[in-house]
Amino acid sequence: MTRVRKSGGKRAATLADVGQLAGVSAMAVSAVLNQARTSSRISPATRERIRRAAETLNYRPNIAARALATRRMQTIGVAAVVEGVELNDYFLEVFKGVLAAASARGQNTTVFALHNWGSDAARLPKMCDGRIDGVILVAPIMEAGAMDLPSHTPFVSIHANENLGGVPNIESDEEQGAYEMVRHLASLGHRRIMHLAGPLGTTGRDRRIHGYKRGLAGARVPFDRELLVTADFTTATARDSLRHWLRGHAGHLLPQAIFAANDNAAIGCMEVLAELGLRVPDDVSVAGFDDTLVARIAVPQLSSVRQPLRAIGAKAVEMLLARIEHPASPAATKARARSIVFPVDLVLRASVAMPPAVDRVVPTRR
Amino acid sequence: MTRVRKSGGKRAATLADVGQLAGVSAMAVSAVLNQARTSSRISPATRERIRRAAETLNYRPNIAARALATRRMQTIGVAAVVEGVELNDYFLEVFKGVLAAASARGQNTTVFALHNWGSDAARLPKMCDGRIDGVILVAPIMEAGAMDLPSHTPFVSIHANENLGGVPNIESDEEQGAYEMVRHLASLGHRRIMHLAGPLGTTGRDRRIHGYKRGLAGARVPFDRELLVTADFTTATARDSLRHWLRGHAGHLLPQAIFAANDNAAIGCMEVLAELGLRVPDDVSVAGFDDTLVARIAVPQLSSVRQPLRAIGAKAVEMLLARIEHPASPAATKARARSIVFPVDLVLRASVAMPPAVDRVVPTRR
DNA sequence: CTGAAAGCGCTTACAG
DNA sequence: CTGAAAGCGCTTACAG
Numbered sequence: 001m002t003r004v005r006k007s008g009g010k011r012a013a014t015l016a017d018v019g020q021l022a023g024v025s026a027m028a029v030s031a032v033l034n035q036a037r038t039s040s041r042i043s044p045a046t047r048e049r050i051r052r053a054a055e056t057l058n059y060r061p062n063i064a065a066r067a068l069a070t071r072r073m074q075t076i077g078v079a080a081v082v083e084g085v086e087l088n089d090y091f092l093e094v095f096k097g098v099l100a101a102a103s104a105r106g107q108n109t110t111v112f113a114l115h116n117w118g119s120d121a122a123r124l125p126k127m128c129d130g131r132i133d134g135v136i137l138v139a140p141i142m143e144a145g146a147m148d149l150p151s152h153t154p155f156v157s158i159h160a161n162e163n164l165g166g167v168p169n170i171e172s173d174e175e176q177g178a179y180e181m182v183r184h185l186a187s188l189g190h191r192r193i194m195h196l197a198g199p200l201g202t203t204g205r206d207r208r209i210h211g212y213k214r215g216l217a218g219a220r221v222p223f224d225r226e227l228l229v230t231a232d233f234t235t236a237t238a239r240d241s242l243r244h245w246l247r248g249h250a251g252h253l254l255p256q257a258i259f260a261a262n263d264n265a266a267i268g269c270m271e272v273l274a275e276l277g278l279r280v281p282d283d284v285s286v287a288g289f290d291d292t293l294v295a296r297i298a299v300p301q302l303s304s305v306r307q308p309l310r311a312i313g314a315k316a317v318e319m320l321l322a323r324i325e326h327p328a329s330p331a332a333t334k335a336r337a338r339s340i341v342f343p344v345d346l347v348l349r350a351s352v353a354m355p356p357a358v359d360r361v362v363p364t365r366r
Numbered sequence: 367m368t369r370v371r372k373s374g375g376k377r378a379a380t381l382a383d384v385g386q387l388a389g390v391s392a393m394a395v396s397a398v399l400n401q402a403r404t405s406s407r408i409s410p411a412t413r414e415r416i417r418r419a420a421e422t423l424n425y426r427p428n429i430a431a432r433a434l435a436t437r438r439m440q441t442i443g444v445a446a447v448v449e450g451v452e453l454n455d456y457f458l459e460v461f462k463g464v465l466a467a468a469s470a471r472g473q474n475t476t477v478f479a480l481h482n483w484g485s486d487a488a489r490l491p492k493m494c495d496g497r498i499d500g501v502i503l504v505a506p507i508m509e510a511g512a513m514d515l516p517s518h519t520p521f522v523s524i525h526a527n528e529n530l531g532g533v534p535n536i537e538s539d540e541e542q543g544a545y546e547m548v549r550h551l552a553s554l555g556h557r558r559i560m561h562l563a564g565p566l567g568t569t570g571r572d573r574r575i576h577g578y579k580r581g582l583a584g585a586r587v588p589f590d591r592e593l594l595v596t597a598d599f600t601t602a603t604a605r606d607s608l609r610h611w612l613r614g615h616a617g618h619l620l621p622q623a624i625f626a627a628n629d630n631a632a633i634g635c636m637e638v639l640a641e642l643g644l645r646v647p648d649d650v651s652v653a654g655f656d657d658t659l660v661a662r663i664a665v666p667q668l669s670s671v672r673q674p675l676r677a678i679g680a681k682a683v684e685m686l687l688a689r690i691e692h693p694a695s696p697a698a699t700k701a702r703a704r705s706i707v708f709p710v711d712l713v714l715r716a717s718v719a720m721p722p723a724v725d726r727v728v729p730t731r732r
Numbered sequence: 733c734t735g736a737a738a739g740c741g742c743t744t745a746c747a748g
Numbered sequence: 749c750t751g752a753a754a755g756c757g758c759t760t761a762c763a764g
Contacts, residue, residue, distance in 0.1 A: 391751065391752080393750095393751070393752085394750095394751085431756090433756090434755095434756045434757065435756055436756085437756075496757090
């Protein structure tokens with residue numbers, strides 16, 4: 001029943017239009033254009049005629065219609081907090097990995113921008129309404145029980161703050177990264193190594209602290225409580241925290257090195273040191289974490305711990321597609337929800353050097 | 367004809383399911399849940415019953431089905447080149463503006479990542495297949511005739527390199543920005559102001575050069591050909607171009623200030639100056655363009671020309687939605703395709719100061 | 733092996 | 749004013 005399109009419509013051509021022009025059914029067009037198994041029964045000549053008709057009419061399949069029939073949108077969602085000015089490069093790197101992998105698999109990517117995980121996570125179920133086939137959670141900070149993710153939508157998380165039941169997580173070996181950076185600093189002769197730690201209640205903080213302590217122990221440097229300072233992952237807070245610490249330690253020995261929770265925090269440290277006329281790395285070495293763009297832009301360039309963010313993003317797509325294409329029972333799903341841990345690398349740049357020959361003292365300033 | 371769902375399916379509830387539970391037709395459910403005008407005829411009690419049934423079944427409308435019926439996906443596409451490491455912050459800022467505005471209007475945003483405009487622009491028509499209602503082109507570099515954008519899909523461009531027939535463009539007053547920065551430098555006493563210009567064949571380059579020249583003229587500083595150097599919008603090329611220039615001008619007078627095509631290029635300049643032991647701004651002032659994140663991270667912080675990138679992204683969404691919601695004839699569309707120009711601001715930071723009292727000479731180095 | 737028919741889940745125009 | 753029916757454009761199971 002090849003219906004004729006309503007008049008006046010500048011609307012896109014449909015399968016039926018193509019079929020009409022080629023003198024075959026819409027089904028035959030679908031089979032040929034999708035290279036379905038069934039297309040083999042159609043003669044080469046007819047196939048060519050169909051192709052030409054599609055070309056002539058500039059036919060594009062209507063994805064919404066296809067999605068309704070196949071229950072697949074060929075689209076994955078990425079949920080992330082993109083507002084915080086400072087998370088830019090972390091997110092963008094992961095996102096590029098996602099985009100590249102999704103595109104290679106013919107999948108579209110739509111972004112769900114959250115303001116913060118606490119309140120906006122409740123919006124996630126709304127997004128699982130058939131416009132995406134699965135969702136990647138980027139650095140979610142939420143409790144496993146805080147919300148129930150719709151069971152008909154597959155999820156994968158990256159750097160999740162805690163284990164979300166049934167959601168496989170992809171992360172990197174932050175503990176080892178912190179360990180190696182501290183060992184490196186110690187190998188250069190540093191003994192007073194400050195760690196400007198991430199915010200309380202995050203695994204990112206805990207693991208880096210773990211690695212920091214293990215690194216100190218490995219180098220036979222006693223752990224000094226005074227040198228473990230809590231900040232967070234932003235430049236502003238790092239600046240404040242370090243300023244506050246220095247004010248409270250005027251006249252005391254200055255740390256020889258500062259290992260910050262991430263690159264943004266390290267930048268904050270460099271700014272504070274510059275204010276005091278202290279030079280990096282001559283007076284104090286500074287190291288960061290993540291090896292984001294800012295590490296290369298900083299002057300001097302920042303030593304950091306590289307996480308393979310693009311590869312992590314790409315891996316998330318692979319795992320998500322596997323779950324979309326081979327849905328399993330809830331039990332099996334849970335069993336498969338293993339985490340994947342990527343290795344990290346030390347990236348050494350100019351911000352780290354040997355400690356000064358003469359011990360420095362925290363300058364006194366109003 | 368309220369059909370009973372196939373057994374075993376853990377699939378999402380449909381309108382029919384909700385209707386069945388509430389004892390009404392699917393249509394009634396649709397009317398109530400969408401707050402259609404027709405819902406007014408349904409009694410408050412029934413409405414409440416429907417709402418409760420939807421809640422119980424955790425009903426979510428299937429967007430693909432709705433899209434098929436309404437011909438609207440409630441989704442806009444953003445096409446951009448995100449691969450170039452250096453364009454990060456420009457894109458991300460625009461993108462944030464798009465996300466926020468789209469979200470506020472209940473629209474989803476999907477990203478089409480292109481490798482480069484030259485070859486990948488051909489993929490654009492494929493994307494206009496019913497999964498998006500319109501497309502925002504971010505910084506497209508292509509010729510108006512190079513490809514015909516599908517006429518049934520509305521487009522809006524941001525910082526388009528040339529006028530794309532029928533596509534309204536949103537940009538900022540780059541010429542004025544360059545002018546003001548040069549006037550500012552001149553007001554501090556700078557006379558030898560180098561401009562490290564963007565790549566040939568881009569309007570971004572031409573406009574900044576225009577503003578640069580107008581600024582010089584306004585300050586009665588004669589234009590010196592030697593001080594107009596072609597680079598591009600990346601740190602690496604800026605570095606190479608400036609190095610090359612300095613090598614060719616050993617022993618000559620050093621520029622007192624360098625106004626770079628953008629922030630990334632300015633960073634490259636600062637790196638080269640640092641290599642030679644020259645200090646910013648004591649020996650040479652440096653200014654950028656865009657006021658991206660790197661401007662605030664640079665040491666010293668970079669003076670720059672701020673473009674309201676978020677506002678530009680948001681405006682693009684507004685204009686696109688207007689076109690989606692009120693489609694016009696091709697002729698009217700073309701007439702409406704006016705460009706919008708946002709004003710820019712000078713952002714003054716530590717990288718610019720008065721020129722040194724004594725003229726500097728380009729150091730000689732192997 | 734083939735093609736007409738049913739169905740995906742929604743909305744809207746239209747007959748009662 | 750109301751509700752049953754048609755239709756959006758595609759795919760797939762199924763009767764010939």
